[in-house]
Amino acid sequence: MLLVTGGLGYIGSHFAVVALQAGYEVLVLDNLSNSHANVKEKVEKITQKSLDFIEGDIRDEELLDDIFKQYSIEAVIHFAGLKAVAESVAKPLLYYDNNVSGSLSLLKAMQNNKVNKIIFSSSATVYGEPKYLPYDEQHPTNPINPYGYTKLHVEHMLRDICTADNAFAAITLRYFNPIGAHPSGLIGENPKDIPNNLMPYLIKVANSELPYLQVFGDDYETRDGTGERDYINVMDLVEGHLSAINYLVNAGFHVFNLGTGKGTTVLELVSAFETANNIVIEKKIKSRREGDLAKFWAKADLAKKELHWEATTSLLDSCRIVQ
Ligand code: NAD
Numbered sequence: 001m002l003l004v005t006g007g008l009g010y011i012g013s014h015f016a017v018v019a020l021q022a023g024y025e026v027l028v029l030d031n032l033s034n035s036h037a038n039v040k041e042k043v044e045k046i047t048q049k050s051l052d053f054i055e056g057d058i059r060d061e062e063l064l065d066d067i068f069k070q071y072s073i074e075a076v077i078h079f080a081g082l083k084a085v086a087e088s089v090a091k092p093l094l095y096y097d098n099n100v101s102g103s104l105s106l107l108k109a110m111q112n113n114k115v116n117k118i119i120f121s122s123s124a125t126v127y128g129e130p131k132y133l134p135y136d137e138q139h140p141t142n143p144i145n146p147y148g149y150t151k152l153h154v155e156h157m158l159r160d161i162c163t164a165d166n167a168f169a170a171i172t173l174r175y176f177n178p179i180g181a182h183p184s185g186l187i188g189e190n191p192k193d194i195p196n197n198l199m200p201y202l203i204k205v206a207n208s209e210l211p212y213l214q215v216f217g218d219d220y221e222t223r224d225g226t227g228e229r230d231y232i233n234v235m236d237l238v239e240g241h242l243s244a245i246n247y248l249v250n251a252g253f254h255v256f257n258l259g260t261g262k263g264t265t266v267l268e269l270v271s272a273f274e275t276a277n278n279i280v281i282e283k284k285i286k287s288r289r290e291g292d293l294a295k296f297w298a299k300a301d302l303a304k305k306e307l308h309w310e311a312t313t314s315l316l317d318s319c320r321i322v323q
């Protein structure tokens with residue numbers, strides 16, 4: 001059985017779907033701080049399989065200990081975390097507590113119960129200001145905000161455990177910009193507040209819940225002056241985790257970028273979104289958003305070579321809203 005922390009969230013729920021479909025038993029631990037309990041039924045509806053769910057917090061070491069004693073967990077897929085950059089700047093201790101202390105509790109409970117395989121959701125944000133592009137896994141890490149530091153701290157804890165225990169296997173997956181949703185339309189990215197990220201914002205504009213898109217800056221050194229990112233379809237992303245599970249037979253600490261290897265600017269994404277959904281998006285050029293990098297995308301070759309995985313969904317398909 002897999003223990004999936006944060007498994008009712010955006011990426012975790014998509015992972016739960018593909019994992020159940022691949023024949024794994026899945027136990028989700030989620031405190032519902034950024035998700036809804038009804039996602040469990042939605043995942044079950046899509047897969048026609050049952051999903052075990054415990055409402056609880058990864059900082060609750062006693063609970064984790066009970067879980068590892070009660071269930072036979074072969075590996076942990078660790079999605080649980082807070083992810084809003086601006087909030088992490090305003091409330092750094094909340095982020096260190098949830099993301100770093102939470103991961104520490106999880107790792108301690110794993111160690112106490114001799115569970116020694118984990119896949120961790122990290123982010124391209126750990127690289128910081130690009131020294132060169134595309135970012136490969138060797139690129140120096142230099143986060144520019146507390147959220148990024150929490151991800152890097154957890155990476156370091158995993159690296160150090162693997163050094164101390166040569167039976168431990170830890171895979172850090174550095175996600176680029178996940179977008180899209182399961183083709184059923186039942187699950188997806190559904191932020192409770194006004195979205196910070198481009199794609200969920202676009203969807204709210206398309207649904208007339210927000211009046212227009214603010215394009216944060218058109219004076220960057222990119223093809224059209226707008227910010228450039230590597231948008232990866234969420235189904236492709238979670239398939240990458242299935243490949244990574246097989247790779248956990250290799251003890252040690254491993255890092256892989258999960259991206260497409262291709263950059264897309266804000267205006268290019270808007271244009272693909274308009275074509276995919278046959279609509280026009282109102283947009284206004286605004287000043288740059290504080291803390292934004294001009295451009296970055298992944299070198300995705302290592303995951304292809306080692307995990308035998310690559311992103312295959314087209315940008316147009318990723319932009320299609322499923323009703
Ligand atoms: P999400 O907020 O939709 O999902 C995270 C889930 O974890 C939520 O269901 C939340 O309730 C749960 N959670 C948070 N803190 C918890 C705690 N202390 N105990 C138990 N459950 C807790 O986010 P997501 O987009 O699905 O992201 C999943 C992971 O991937 C996060 O670690 C995030 O930092 C990382 N990541 C996300 C992106 C992205 O753009 N979505 C990019 C890079 C990395």
Ligand code: UD1
Nearest residue numbers: 085123125177196197198201214215216227228266291292
């Ligand atoms: C943000 C986070 C990053 C995180 C990533 C997850 C910041 C500073 N960084 O990255 O740490 O890993 O999400 O996907 O928040 N844009 C607009 N209008 C909008 C929203 C965004 O023009 O309303 C632009 C941004 O300026 C950027 C691009 O769209 O150029 C993508 O933005 P976003 O989706 O927020 O992702 P990142 O900034 O890459």
